[in-house]
Amino acid sequence: MKVGILAGGLGTRLAEETESKPKPMVEIGGRPIMWHIMMHYAHYGFKDFAIALGYKGEVIKKYMVDYCSLNSNLTVNLESGQVQMHGGLRPNWTIDLIDTGLHTNTGGRIKRLIPYMGNETFMLTWGDGVSDINLQDLLAFHRHHGKLATMTVVRPPTRFGLPVLEGDRVIEFSEKPQIKEGWINGAFFVLEPQVFDYIGNDNTLWEKEPLETLAKDGQLMAYQYDGFWQCMDTLRDKRRLQTLWDGGNAPWKIWEESNASLSNGSQGLHRDGTRTYAASPTT
Template sequence: MDVTPGAGGSPGPAADWRAIHPRARRGTDTGDATALTTDTTRSAAAADSASLDPRDIPVVILCGGMGTRLREASEKLPKPLVDIGGKPVLWHIMKTYEHYGFRKFVLCLGYKSDLIKNYFLAYRQQVADFTLKLSDDHTPQFHNTAGDEDWEVTFAETGLLTGTGARLRRVAQYLTAPRFMITYGDGVGAINVADVLADHVRSGRIGTVTGVRPSSRYGELVTEGNAVTQFAEKPPATGWVSGGYFVFEREFVDKYLDDDPSTMLERHPLQQLARDNQLTLHTHEGFWMGMDTFRDWTELNQLWDAGAAPWRVWAD
């Protein structure tokens, strides 16, 4: 989906989520009236900060796709479980959000959902050292902290062939905060999602989409007449395209989505939101890459293996 600043404009510089509300600033006047105003302001600021605390904001991840263009790497796996550096791409996405304070995840499941559930049910056993006494009750004794991420993960069955908008609609009951994040389960980026959230709140609009400029798959020739003056290998796109990493107010689900199982988030819902001047663009100039083809998967693994993965913002 193409995104232009006309859909809401590029927001200003991002700010920490705790400090973006002017009401949180203390006044310098004195007197009882000011004291009362200050107390009221502090209460309002506290409420605003609470509503922006990433620990309480659900992150919806669309995990229902089949990955048909990635068949060489995903023939036996759902696309979100295809690995980068030995870990599912879904794990990489969740680690990015965790780095910025998010801990609640809602996974919209579809194709081979049982494999995604089983991965997390046995998650710690897969990544940590442990001892198992087979003569006892088979309760593992773990020897390190690997796999103890402070994540709360909701697994929601949203159908095999359901559209992305319909998948979101089907997890409405788990969206209990004033706003939520949502992204696709097949792309990674060096995106500060806390900044995306802060810009969204500052905009006052219902939705925010992160605009990216992915590199072209082909080299670009710059010419003067028939003379080549510059050869640019894989230049970035000149316009903004949607990289996912959305933020929506909770009302978006009820106002712009319906129960039609074919509803695609990227079509009527977002197009109508833009027409209503309720969609803001958060621009991201850094790394972003979708894992759509075997070639993409190979390139992402090469970056990871070389220790040059730009999206790896978290510490080991």
């Protein structure tokens, strides 16, 4: 099954980091956040990716082309130009890197992936958000309801800490889910190929007409996820993710890096406590 990742936005709200690289290449723990996302999908057996490029897409291309050599020991014969790689991490992933235009909107980027997605169910997410969501459970939920689209909805932490008061005394102060604010779009979609018919052209914003029309037609279902989810829209978000990683408390790191390329998803963690649907084999 293909996994589409939108990685072409300008990332203007993270300008401190994105002047020289696209937002999906901003690093957490020395690795691009997109790498974290792909490791998550690979952990559950989804290793066939199509990445929609735009702003500074050449940075992502170069990273992927050089990935194996940069993560291996090398023997270089300068006379012949031959390079031999020894050991290192070589995930058994296939990655299509697709230029989808500098100013193309999200819906247009998705539509430009059509030739690479196959006429079958596929997954889709943004290149700037991480979660510990069980992707096999998400897929099983999608197949259970039989509609065209599943959107993961989440309750992210509040932007500011919430004080809990006892009289005039603050007894607790922490970031908690926005229960009172309701659910928001957390990406991590599962989609049928018919959704392409809901997208007009490059100017189409996926979050507007396509999703609104799918909802009106009764074809959009919500997978309610109460577990960890965090996007990286701002420098503050990046620092929060980095702090979690540095402290060895990164909830989205559910893989073992040494065997991520071999994972079949059977050891996936299910932390949200929601109902479970019988998962179908990954295709």
